[in-house]
Amino acid sequence: MITEQVKRQFIQIVGAENYDDSKAGRLVYSYDATPNFQSLPDAVIAPRNTKEVSEIVKICNEHRIPIVPRGSGTNLCAGTCPTEGGIVIIFKHMNRILEIDEENLTVTVQPGVITLDLIQAVEAKGLFYPPDPSSMKISTIGGNINENSGGLRGLKYGVTRDYVMALEVVLANGDIIRTGGKLAKDVAGYDLTRLFVGSEGTLGIITEATLKLIPMPETKKTMLALYEDLEAAARSVSAIIANKIIPTTLEFLDQPTLQVVESFVNIGLPTDVKAVLLIEQDGPKEVVERDMKAMARICREQHAISVQVAKTEEEANNLRTARRSALSALARLKPTTILEDATVPRSQIANMVKAINDIAKKYNVNICTFGHAGDGNLHPTCPTDVRDKDELHRVEQAFEDIFAKAIELGGTITGEHGVGVMKAPYLEWKLGKEGIAAMQAIKRALDPNNIMNPGKVFAKSTRKRVVVTR
Amino acid sequence: MKNEQLIQQQFQARMNEDELLNCMRCGFCLPTCPTYIESGFQESHSPRGRIALMKAVVDGLIEPDEDVERSLQLCLGCRACEPVCPSGVRYGHLLEEARDIIAQHKTYSPIVRFIRHIVFKQLFPHPKRMRMLTALIGFYQRSGLQALVRKLGLLRVLPNHLAMMEKVLPNVPTWKQMNERPTHIEAETKRKKRVAFFSGCLMDTMFMDTNDATMKLLQLAGCDIVIPPTQTCCGALHGHSGEKADAKTLAKQNIEAFEALDVDYIVTNAGGCGAFLIEYDHLLKDDPIWAERAKSFVAKIKDVSVILVELGFHLEGWRLPEQIVTYQDSCHLRNVMKTANEPRLLLQSISGVEFREMKDADRCCGSAGIYNIIEPDMSMQVLDYKMAQVKQTKATTIVTANPGCLLQMKLGIEREGLTNVRAVHLVELLLEAVEATKEANEPVKQTG
Ligand SMILES: Cc1cc2nc3c(=O)[nH]c(=O)nc-3n(C[C@H](O)[C@H](O)[C@H](O)COP(=O)(O)OP(=O)(O)OC[C@H]3O[C@@H](n4cnc5c(N)ncnc54)[C@H](O)[C@@H]3O)c2cc1C
Numbered sequence: 049m050i051t052e053q054v055k056r057q058f059i060q061i062v063g064a065e066n067y068d069d070s071k072a073g074r075l076v077y078s079y080d081a082t083p084n085f086q087s088l089p090d091a092v093i094a095p096r097n098t099k100e101v102s103e104i105v106k107i108c109n110e111h112r113i114p115i116v117p118r119g120s121g122t123n124l125c126a127g128t129c130p131t132e133g134g135i136v137i138i139f140k141h142m143n144r145i146l147e148i149d150e151e152n153l154t155v156t157v158q159p160g161v162i163t164l165d166l167i168q169a170v171e172a173k174g175l176f177y178p179p180d181p182s183s184m185k186i187s188t189i190g191g192n193i194n195e196n197s198g199g200l201r202g203l204k205y206g207v208t209r210d211y212v213m214a215l216e217v218v219l220a221n222g223d224i225i226r227t228g229g230k231l232a233k234d235v236a237g238y239d240l241t242r243l244f245v246g247s248e249g250t251l252g253i254i255t256e257a258t259l260k261l262i263p264m265p266e267t268k269k270t271m272l273a274l275y276e277d278l279e280a281a282a283r284s285v286s287a288i289i290a291n292k293i294i295p296t297t298l299e300f301l302d303q304p305t306l307q308v309v310e311s312f313v314n315i316g317l318p319t320d321v322k323a324v325l326l327i328e329q330d331g332p333k334e335v336v337e338r339d340m341k342a343m344a345r346i347c348r349e350q351h352a353i354s355v356q357v358a359k360t361e362e363e364a365n366n367l368r369t370a371r372r373s374a375l376s377a378l379a380r381l382k383p384t385t386i387l388e389d390a391t392v393p394r395s396q397i398a399n400m401v402k403a404i405n406d407i408a409k410k411y412n413v414n415i416c417t418f419g420h421a422g423d424g425n426l427h428p429t430c431p432t433d434v435r436d437k438d439e440l441h442r443v444e445q446a447f448e449d450i451f452a453k454a455i456e457l458g459g460t461i462t463g464e465h466g467v468g469v470m471k472a473p474y475l476e477w478k479l480g481k482e483g484i485a486a487m488q489a490i491k492r493a494l495d496p497n498n499i500m501n502p503g504k505v506f507a508k509s510t511r512k513r514v515v516v517t518r
Numbered sequence: 519m520k521n522e523q524l525i526q527q528q529f530q531a532r533m534n535e536d537e538l539l540n541c542m543r544c545g546f547c548l549p550t551c552p553t554y555i556e557s558g559f560q561e562s563h564s565p566r567g568r569i570a571l572m573k574a575v576v577d578g579l580i581e582p583d584e585d586v587e588r589s590l591q592l593c594l595g596c597r598a599c600e601p602v603c604p605s606g607v608r609y610g611h612l613l614e615e616a617r618d619i620i621a622q623h624k625t626y627s628p629i630v631r632f633i634r635h636i637v638f639k640q641l642f643p644h645p646k647r648m649r650m651l652t653a654l655i656g657f658y659q660r661s662g663l664q665a666l667v668r669k670l671g672l673l674r675v676l677p678n679h680l681a682m683m684e685k686v687l688p689n690v691p692t693w694k695q696m697n698e699r700p701t702h703i704e705a706e707t708k709r710k711k712r713v714a715f716f717s718g719c720l721m722d723t724m725f726m727d728t729n730d731a732t733m734k735l736l737q738l739a740g741c742d743i744v745i746p747p748t749q750t751c752c753g754a755l756h757g758h759s760g761e762k763a764d765a766k767t768l769a770k771q772n773i774e775a776f777e778a779l780d781v782d783y784i785v786t787n788a789g790g791c792g793a794f795l796i797e798y799d800h801l802l803k804d805d806p807i808w809a810e811r812a813k814s815f816v817a818k819i820k821d822v823s824v825i826l827v828e829l830g831f832h833l834e835g836w837r838l839p840e841q842i843v844t845y846q847d848s849c850h851l852r853n854v855m856k857t858a859n860e861p862r863l864l865l866q867s868i869s870g871v872e873f874r875e876m877k878d879a880d881r882c883c884g885s886a887g888i889y890n891i892i893e894p895d896m897s898m899q900v901l902d903y904k905m906a907q908v909k910q911t912k913a914t915t916i917v918t919a920n921p922g923c924l925l926q927m928k929l930g931i932e933r934e935g936l937t938n939v940r941a942v943h944l945v946e947l948l949l950e951a952v953e954a955t956k957e958a959n960e961p962v963k964q965t966g
């Protein structure tokens with residue numbers, strides 16, 4: 049609850065035009081891209097600079113008002129759903145690229161910068177920022193950092209975490225701290241930068257970030273390998289890596305996914321095969337060519353029925369766009385689209401694909417699968433309907449089985465989408481009681497009043513662990 | 519309060535819940551929405567936000583209060599959010615239904631009610647009255663009255679954007695010209711197709727020159743043309759302003775006017791009309807008999823640019839004096855009729871034309887039907903962005919494919935004081951090329 053007096057204080061800080069507690073204004077920040085989650089905040093505040101953020105946080109700390117920092121609300125774990133009310137802080141004013149440092153190869157940005165805008169700005173200077181989540185045309189850097197997002201280029205270049213060098217953070221008590229720096233080496237104290245990456249807004253508010261850049265790779269090639277058999281495609285992934293090749297991109301799409309994606313992009317994707325791998329390599333020309341040849345050979349050895357190399361950059365780009373629209377395109381099939389993010393060691397990817405299919409059969413649900421196969425990160429996706437309670441229940445059971453299987457194979461419940469509210473009940477499966485306790489200790493130390501995105505990451509109760517007998 | 523409850527009930531009864539649920543809130547549409555961008559990234563002025571608001575009204579989470587209405591009102595209806603939506607949400611249909619419900623329950627002030635009545639019921643559905651109104655404008659323009667009014671600065675009483683609008687109106691045809699419209703025209707070259715022409719209400723009065731140019735080009739491309747006199751206004755204005763019942767009546771009249779004709783296509787030359795015609799099947803979906811009839815009607819609708827390209831008009835070596843040309847997409851032509859390449863292809867085929875694509879050519883210009891009259895602030899903000907992109911190209915000719923866009927571009931030129939830039943409809947430029955080419959060829963013929 050926000051009292052009149054507190055409201056006046058907020059308005060004094062940001063101005064009336066940046067404080068919105070109208071019903072409609074709150075409603076449009078009551079959701080994110082996660083299905084079945086909605087809850088109204090008490091107000092939405094748009095600070096203009098770090099100082100204003102700090103002042104807002106101080107008031108919230110004093111009055112125990114929950115804070116939900118929000119980028120573009122594209123996360124898939126209900127991470128920005130204001131489940132406990134309070135205020136949503138948005139960064140529409142804090143969306144500038146502050147500096148591109150060509151000597152140190154860094155870029156410094158405010159949290160509201162759109163990922164793709166950043167990528168394009170640095171590419172204009174011949175530099176490269178690899179993390180490219182499929183949502184990059186709308187996701188923000190603040191969101192990427194807090195979810196530690198991955199992307200199509202993750203296999204070779206790593207995820208957002210690998211590019212965050214320094215942060216400016218407003219802590220729950222209003223203190224402004226700076227972590228890290230434009231430094232290749234730095235061991236002065238704990239690595240707080242890494243602590244904040246992936247913290248889902250539960251430890252502090254990121255108000256500035258310095259990110260690492262690398263030189264643009266010289267060339268890039270893209271190809272598509274087609275399969276009549278899902279597991280053959282998955283086996284190819286492990287085989288490529290076992291052959292000591294690390295491609296930029298190694299993405300998997302099954303037939304149902306291909307079909308819906310094609311109906312959106314209309315670029316002539318093969319819809320009559322059971323699965324495809326989208327493979328890319330970049331780097332010096334000779335290396336790219338050598339690797340592409342070797343990978344094509346490996347795919348054929350694993351029974352790919354054909355391997356097609358994109359002839360133009362436009363064709364390659366179409367293939368990437370197609371892959372990026374997979375999730376939203378699957379939403380065409382049914383009113384509700386529930387997806388998961390199970391991740392296993394790369395060597396286990398074929399086993400995981402098989403397990404997903406078996407589990408789908410067991411519960412009689414339709415599961416489409418695509419994902420960053422090279423990262424061992426699959427997105428089994430279930431088109432369903434929230435109004436069909438019976439099916440929804442079976443979907444839930446199927447996904448629990450999938451989590452359990454992933455952990456059994458040495459994997460995790462979420463590779464890149466985060467815990468949020470969605471997966472909080474399962475976190476203990478991965479971390480154990482002690483792991484949770486350690487994390488909670490950190491949370492309590494930095495945010496004793498639990499105002500920073502409360503209700504996320506840590507669940508009130510843990511799901512009973514299902515035992516998979518297979 | 520009572521009214522809000524009624525609206526809420528209607529939302530529950532009439533909004534397509536599957537379509538609302540189909541939005542998975544991925545946000546992929548946000549970067550293409552002009553009102554989201556121009557409002558400084560306010561979710562309530564984004565497609566995702568608007569869909570969420572409509573859904574929340576259906577779910578009973580909020581009342582359809584002023585802010586909800588405002589959000590829906592400020593939408594341009596440009597439908598740029600549709601082609602980019604991987605889930606295939608038909609936002610335009612949701613918006614139309616929601617606006618209709620709100621309009622039906624809204625208590626407009628007596629003056630607004632009067633204006634809406636005149637415009638929607640008394641004027642647009644009646645071709646003859648449209649001609650009379652245009653004739654009045656013609657009288658105003660030709661009698662010296664316009665000159666006098668301008669000289670005396672009488673238009674100062676109007677808001678700035680309306681006063682400028684007066685300046686950019688085309689020189690309209692006379693009463694006699696409007697009443698002598700053809701109903702049949704034969705191909706001028708070897709006959710390849712037989713088409714019907716949808717002449718439109720505004721197009722056949724205020725923009726008669728554009729219609730004439732369209733027919734001339736079709737003739738040259740080898741079309742026999744039928745122009746059924748019983749056709750009427752397409753109803754787009756009604757449909758987009760919450761007067762759906764009237765739109766349906768007009769739709770039926772048009773289907774009747776065209777369905778008996780033995781033609782390959784029904785040709786349109788205004789993106790706004792074409793897009794509405796091509797969705798008659800959706801408009802009439804709850805009426806099984808008419809829905810079927812609408813389907814065959816819809817299957818024949820094509821923009822003139824598509825037909826010209828199909829008939830190879832762009833391969834004939836047309837020429838124009840050297841000029842830089844840029845093209846502003848008509849939102850509805852692009853996003854609903856899915857026609858974007860053909861106009862560009864036609865322009866690029868003219869020698870002498872240096873075609874320069876402007877940045878965000880596919881973004882709305884802010885005209886959006888009568889939007890620029892009722893939402894001048896947002897409309898002018900959107901237009902200013904557009905003109906900045908135009909200037910970047912250094913184009914002297916801006917081409918559009920819809921009368922509303924054309925007026926808006928002219929308004930933009932006027933606002934920016936760009937004296938050496940003109941805005942024309944695609945067909946007018948094409949006809950200009952035809953004439954220029956002929957002129958250039960004639961002396962050659964004499965000597966050769
Ligand atoms: C279609 C689709 C495809 C996707 N593809 C990918 C993919 O390929 N890879 C991937 O990793 N993810 C993907 N995602 C998930 C999502 O896009 C990412 O998690 C993204 O990083 C979220 O960015 P955002 O700006 O929308 O953040 P939000 O969703 O607004 O926020 C995400 C989290 O960050 C916190 N946060 C945001 N800004 C700040 C800040 N300044 N300070 C502190 N906390 C903050 C929020 O509280 C929340 O916990 C996809 C999502 C969709 C809908």
Ligand code: SF4
Pocket residue numbers: 376540541542543544545546547548565566569599602603604605606607
């Ligand atoms: S309308 Fe389409 S693109 Fe926009 S948020 Fe909804 S699903 Fe995504």
Ligand code: SF4
Pocket residue numbers: 550551552553554563564565568592593594595596597598599600609
């Ligand atoms: S129709 Fe245009 S203005 Fe309206 S929500 Fe869609 S993109 Fe935005």
